Amino acid sequence: MIGHTAQVEAFTAAFTGGRPHHAWLLVGQQGLGKALFARQAATWLLAGGPAGGGFDVPAEGEAARLMAAGSHLDFRLIERTLAKTGKLRSEIVIGQIVRRADSEGQPLREFLTGTPMLGPRRVVIIDAADDMNRNTANALLKNLEEPSLDTVFLLISHAPGRLLPTIRSRCRTLRFSRLPDSDVMRVLAGADLEGEDESLLVRLAQGCPGRAIALAQAGITALEQDLAALAGLQMQIANPAALMLARGIGGKGREGRYAALLDRVPALIADRAQRLNGPARGAAIAQWEAASRLAREAVPLQLEPGQVAHRLALHLAAVPA
Incomplete structure (x- = not known):
């Protein structure tokens, strides 16, 4: 994780200091690294929130291996899915939260029943929460209103004003700011930018390394x-x-x-x-x-x-x- 040190410290301190919150709203421009933060936070939580600084967890540990393989039983990513036409849906649909006739796969409500399978807690990432339609948002709200002690929600938002006020009020907000050019350059140094003008990418990124990588691609x-x-x-x-x-x-x-x-x-x-x-x-x-x-x-x-x-x-x- 490059940059966002204060956000990492605030998040880990809430759990190691005994002041955890069941739902977090990660707010900031698209391309700042909120999704990467959420995934690393999820891995850290599923690994038991080990002390030692930041989101560092043993790469050979069970949580890290299963997350890398996309097969952790206590993790769920809610995002836009492909429609039957093969095109990406324009929104997150209610069938992803509660069982509907047109649902594909296990809805979130069923995932949250019972107890975690591999550890003391489950983690749900919604990327991006802005993509939920009103029915979907209201269905999710029921889970946020009746929080379970063993589940943590991480909602990524590029435009929090589009979210229901009731959802925002039930989340602890963590705001992400633009990174300095030096940090953007560090991110780009680890990316495949063959044939691209790095100085141009840094200038166009405007502090959002994800934007620079998308432009390079x-x-x-x-x-x-x-x-x-x-x-x-x-x-x-x-x-x-x-x-x-x-x-x-x-x-x-x-x-x-x-x-x-x-x-x-x-x-x-x-x-x-x-x-x-x-x-x-x-x-x-x-x-x-x-x-x-x-x-x-x-x-x-x-x-x-x-x-x-x-x-x-x-x-x-x-x-x-």
């Missing part, structure tokens, strides 16, 4: 070069650089590049607009508003990625570099 260095090629070109339908960019977006396996494009184009336009004055700045702001609206609506409206990429490229080309 999307090939952000090459994408930034493609976007830079649009500088100074006019907003013409037959713009060759825009057409080339659009052809490289669509298709299976390019979802990461598409997501990076939706994020980067409005940001680049905003950066350019800040350096302009007078009517030129006003025109750039208009392009930013149009690009931001398109990027925001592209996925919910299921717009064709190639066409979206082409339109975004034209918006960017219309703003002087």
